[in-house]
Amino acid sequence: MIPRRKKRLTWVISLIAGVAVAVSLILYALNQNIDLFYTPSEVLAGKGKDLTRPQVGQRIRVGGMVVEDSVRRDPQTLQVHFRVTDTGPEMTVLYTGILPDLFREGQGIVAQGILIEPDVLQATEVLAKHDEEYMPPELAEAMKGIKHVNPNAPDAYSEPAGDGDKQ
Amino acid sequence: MWRWLHPYAKGEASYRLLGRWLPWLTGSAVLTMMVGLIWGLFYAPPDYQQGDSYRIIYIHVPAAIFSMGTYTAMAIAALIALVWQIRTAEWAIAAIAPVGAVLTFIALFTGAVWGKPMWGTWWEWDARLTSQLILLFLYLGVIALYHAFSDSRTGAKAAGILALVGVVNVPIIHYSVYWWNTLHQGATITKFEKPSMATSMLIPLLICLLGFALMTAAFICQRLRNEILRQELHRDWAQQELN
Numbered sequence: 001m002i003p004r005r006k007k008r009l010t011w012v013i014s015l016i017a018g019v020a021v022a023v024s025l026i027l028y029a030l031n032q033n034i035d036l037f038y039t040p041s042e043v044l045a046g047k048g049k050d051l052t053r054p055q056v057g058q059r060i061r062v063g064g065m066v067v068e069d070s071v072r073r074d075p076q077t078l079q080v081h082f083r084v085t086d087t088g089p090e091m092t093v094l095y096t097g098i099l100p101d102l103f104r105e106g107q108g109i110v111a112q113g114i115l116i117e118p119d120v121l122q123a124t125e126v127l128a129k130h131d132e133e134y135m136p137p138e139l140a141e142a143m144k145g146i147k148h149v150n151p152n153a154p155d156a157y158s159e160p161a162g163d164g165d166k167q
Numbered sequence: 168m169w170r171w172l173h174p175y176a177k178g179e180a181s182y183r184l185l186g187r188w189l190p191w192l193t194g195s196a197v198l199t200m201m202v203g204l205i206w207g208l209f210y211a212p213p214d215y216q217q218g219d220s221y222r223i224i225y226i227h228v229p230a231a232i233f234s235m236g237t238y239t240a241m242a243i244a245a246l247i248a249l250v251w252q253i254r255t256a257e258w259a260i261a262a263i264a265p266v267g268a269v270l271t272f273i274a275l276f277t278g279a280v281w282g283k284p285m286w287g288t289w290w291e292w293d294a295r296l297t298s299q300l301i302l303l304f305l306y307l308g309v310i311a312l313y314h315a316f317s318d319s320r321t322g323a324k325a326a327g328i329l330a331l332v333g334v335v336n337v338p339i340i341h342y343s344v345y346w347w348n349t350l351h352q353g354a355t356i357t358k359f360e361k362p363s364m365a366t367s368m369l370i371p372l373l374i375c376l377l378g379f380a381l382m383t384a385a386f387i388c389q390r391l392r393n394e395i396l397r398q399e400l401h402r403d404w405a406q407q408e409l410n
Binding site for chain 2: 005008009012015016019020023027031034035036037039063099100101102110125126127128129130131132133134135136137138139140141
């Protein structure tokens with residue numbers, strides 16, 4: 001390679017390396033702020049090395065799995081409350097409004113709202129998360145024992161709430 | 168080792184080579200896209216959770232993957248343009264950028280349309296969505312810089328530097344769903360383990376991926392031919408080509 005090109009190549013590579021280092025330092029420093037949500041154990045036990053916990057009254061997002069048999073609905077209004085967990089402790093989420101189609105027990109959700117007690121979130125928005133697995137309903141039933149719920153069926157969500165009310 | 172490449176530094180040779188590839192690329196792209204999309208949208212089984220709504224994956228995932236793939240290709244062209252100062256590589260930046268920008272837009276748009284019924288929101292500022300939006304801005308920046316100077320070589324140099332620096336964003340997009348917690352799902356197929364997708368759904372997706380790759384290549388071929396012709400208008404071969 002002729003020296004002029006070698007010099008230019010060195011410049012270009014050091015430019016990319018410099019930017020890559022700068023960006024990784026920025027992202028590392030912002031690490032906790034880039035997370036979309038707190039998990040329930042981070043809300044209750046603290047997050048990161050210094051175990052910072054969100055304050056009561058703070059506006060946060062909480063993400064976790066909806067605990068089985070924890071969904072309770074008010075039959076008269078759109079009020080609903082349920083518990084979320086990530087393997088560890090559980091939190092209660094209160095919400096008034098229409099839940100997304102994918103919302104069901106055992107499903108991952110992200111709720112945004114105000115922490116009104118250390119473990120209670122008054123949500124203004126509930127979003128459903130889904131994982132990266134895709135399979136036909138028959139296969140899901142055979143492999144995971146999941147009963148297929150057609151999200152388009154009108155009675156798709158009354159069932160888990162109905163189960164919850166009986167207990 | 169690279170001696171066979173040398174003739175293609177000349178506009179005319181590249182123009183003829185691309186012209187030979189173009190009909191094959193276009194034909195196979197149309198064919199595989201039709202097979203993949205019809206199979207995916209009409210014949211693949213519905214998903215156990217998302218029902219028929221998941222079918223947008225057959226457009227969303229190929230567009231998203233190749234929005235990053237074309238960016239990488241553009242960055243390689245920029246590297247060649249900056250270090251070896253080959254004009255064909257400079258024109259390749261201009262040819263690739265709009266195609267990549269459209270793919271990025273398709274990925275963002277289909278993602279929003281998919282997000283509304285499934286997640287319950289069109290947009291959320293999570294790491295994956297935000298870094299993909301930055302990719303769109305990078306593409307737009309490269310296009311703008313390329314045309315911002317009256318001297319096209321200066322423009323190509325400026326656009327090339329931005330394209331190269333922006334390549335840092337590509338791994339961030341890919342790993343965003345692992346490094347941070349996001350609303351967006353993790354990787355289904357672009358990982359080293361077995362894809363988390365049933366074979367009956369995976370095969371049409373792979374065909375769609377191939378179709379999008381061929382279509383992207385065909386568009387870039389055509390755009391690069393146009394750019395070569397536009398830049399070499401004053402030369403005899405270009406005049407003969409046009410008459």
